[in-house]
Amino acid sequence: MNTTTMGKEASLDGLEFDGDTVLCRVCGDKASGFHYGVHACEGCKGFFRRSIQQKIQYRPCLKNQQCNIMRVNRNRCQYCRLKKCIAVGMSRDGT
Numbered sequence: 082m083n084t085t086t087m088g089k090e091a092s093l094d095g096l097e098f099d100g101d102t103v104l105c106r107v108c109g110d111k112a113s114g115f116h117y118g119v120h121a122c123e124g125c126k127g128f129f130r131r132s133i134q135q136k137i138q139y140r141p142c143l144k145n146q147q148c149n150i151m152r153v154n155r156n157r158c159q160y161c162r163l164k165k166c167i168a169v170g171m172s173r174d175g176t
């Protein structure tokens with residue numbers, strides 16, 4: 082295998098690719114597209130939309146606001162999930 086002729090970059094700004102699949106920047110699930118400025122899955126897109134539209138105040142995190150948001154546990158701590166959404170660059174001004 083000659084890796085220098087691979088046209089596609091394996092990694093771009095920390096994005097992880099599984100073949101042609103782009104992963105959600107928030108939870109690592111399969112991204113459904115570019116939402117609010119970042120690649121995100123349907124779940125995180127909807128979560129972020131609800132959060133900003135309804136201005137939801139989530140219960141503060143019980144773990145120093147350092148939960149590791151993954152697909153399997155992304156619903157466990159909404160506080161950290163929203164924090165992660167913002168940390169990865171999600172913005173209401175994005176599309």
Ligand SMILES: [Zn+2]
Nearest residue numbers: 105108122125
């Ligand atoms: Zn997600």
Ligand SMILES: [Zn+2]
Nearest residue numbers: 142148158161
């Ligand atoms: Zn948390």
